[in-house]
Amino acid sequence: MKLPKSVKLGCFEYEVKEDKDENMPEFLGDMNPYIKRIRVRKNMEDQVKRETFLHELLHACCDEARLPPEMEEKFVSVVSPRLFELLQRNPKLINVLLDK
C-alpha cells in the first residue's frame, strides 16, 4: 500500500512522506504545520498505516481551521477511528459524498 506523495488542503500542498521507524521512534505519524508535511511510519500493517494517515490528515484540517491546540488531539482521536470505520464499512459512501 502506497500513500500519495502530497495532498492539497486549503491553499497549501502537504508533502506526504513514509519514514523509517528509527526517524520517528515515538509516534506512528506526525504533521508539521510549519513545513506542511505529514509523515507516517513506513513499516506498519496497512490498516494501521491508513488510519494513521487519516489521523494526520485530520490534524492538518484542524490546523487549517485554527482549532485551539488543546482541543486538537482529542478531536482527532475521537473522529479519526470512527470516520475510518464508517468509510471502510460503507465504501460506496465516498462516491455519494464526491457525487461520482
Ligand SMILES: [Zn+2]
Ligand atoms: Zn494526533
